[in-house]
Amino acid sequence: MRILITGSNGQLGKQFKEISRLHKDKEFFFATRYEIDITKAPVIEKAVKSYNIDCIINCASYTGVDSAEDNISEAIKVNSSGAGNLALVAAKTNVFPVHFSTDYLFDGKSNQPYTENDIPNPQTEYGKSKLEGEKEIISNIEKGLIIRTSWLYSVFGKNFVKTICEKGKEKKHLKVVYDQAGSPTYAxxxxxxxxxxxPEIIDQSGGVMVYNYSNEGLASWYDIAIAIADLKKLPCIIEPVLSTEFPAKAKRPHFSLLSKNKIKKDFQIKIPYWRHSLEKCLKKMK
Ligand SMILES: NC(=O)c1ccc[n+]([C@@H]2O[C@H](COP(=O)([O-])OP(=O)(O)OC[C@H]3O[C@@H](n4cnc5c(N)ncnc54)[C@H](OP(=O)(O)O)[C@@H]3O)[C@@H](O)[C@H]2O)c1
Structure with missing residues (x-):
């Protein structure tokens, strides 16, 4: 199988690059935004044809949650029209698309894990643009995969785990919010x-499949920060605070835990508990 990864300079794109070495039965092609801009359909099509691609994994996205509040058209251009371009090219060239979406589709008012069937109600421009992107994929292609994930972290790029590691070394005291609950996802x-x-999902008969994926368990950002401080033996004190202490342009959902029952049942997979994965990631971060 020949797989094209778009947005390969982002956190998830870099993670795919790292693990591609473990999957020698597949051939990977990586494209940064400068090589393939997903807002330009002909560029995607040209690459798909010249590398004879079977599957596109789209890691490209506008991910500035706060900046999207002011740059609505740019967020829509990448997250909605860009996703639509990928779907149209995939349909035209008979390529299987994999696309990533977000817990920000939901308003966070539930107290039950969000399932794939729950009705989205995004509260931010970023969330709205990602929902439109899902719709573009679903309406333009017969077969594909959308994975909704949350609170992504890894050894690559900028993320909460790396920020706490860095700030926890520099500062004696850190304030972290405890009124947003969800589950982190080790990329x-x-x-x-x-x-x-x-391979299994490509073989399945038609339709765009939507699945949730994050690590198991429930945590607040405060819980994660405390776990990082414990595991890394950081000398700083971490204080739990309410989100109101950190006013942000975009409203964060108070609860955004994703239910993983569907993906676990359909593919018989086990998902690691968030703290176990965090420990693995921290061991890699020297
Ligand atoms: N990060 C999270 O906590 C989180 C949570 C839930 C869901 N997700 C979803 O997971 C996916 C991956 O996120 P991530 O954390 O890896 O994001 P990221 O680190 O921001 O990477 C996104 C990549 O997309 C690239 N890009 C932006 N516009 C593009 C365009 N027009 N054409 C091609 N590439 C473009 C960016 O290029 P530059 O490097 O040049 O900026 C960047 O390399 C996204 O779909 C995101 O919505 C992320």
Whole structure:
């Protein structure tokens, strides 16, 4: 199988690059935004044809949650029209698309894990643009995969885990919010799961399949920060605070835990508990 990864310079794209070495039965092609801009359909099509691609894994996205509030058209251009372009090219060239979506589709008012069937109600421009992207994929292609994930972290790029590690060394005291609950996702677990389920899902008969994936368990950002401080033996004190202490342009959902029952049942996979994956990631971060 020949797989094209778009947005390969992002956190998840880099994670796919790292794990590609573990999957020698597949051939990977990586494209940064400068090589393939997903807002330009002919560029995607040209690459798909010249590398004879079977599957596109789209890691490209506008991910600035706060900046999207002011740059609505740019967020829509990448997250909605860009996703639509990928779907149209995939349909035209008979390529299987994999696309990533987010827990920000939901308003966070539930107290039950969100399932794939729950009705989205995004509260942010980023969330709205990602929902439109899902719709573009679903309406333009007969077969594909959308994975909704949350709170992504890895050894690559910028993320909460790396920030706490850095700030926890510099500062004696850190304030972290405890009134947003969800589950972090180790990009390594997500990327490996996608590659593992890919052959089976491509064989399945038609439709765009939507699945949730994050690590198991429930945590607040405060819980994660405390776990990092414990595991890394950081000298700083971490204080739990309410989100109101950190006013942000985009409203964060108070609860965004994703139910993983569907993916676990359909593919008989086990998902690691968030703290176990965090420990693995921290061991890699020297
Ligand atoms: N990070 C999270 O916590 C989180 C949570 C839930 C879901 N997700 C989803 O997971 C996916 C991967 O996220 P991530 O954390 O890896 O994001 P990321 O680190 O921001 O990477 C996104 C990549 O997309 C590239 N890009 C932006 N516009 C593009 C365009 N027009 N054409 C091609 N590439 C473009 C960016 O290029 P530059 O490097 O040049 O900026 C960047 O390399 C996204 O779909 C995101 O919505 C992320």
């Amino acid at each position: 390594y677990d997500l990327a490996n799961t996608v590659i593992k389920i890919l």
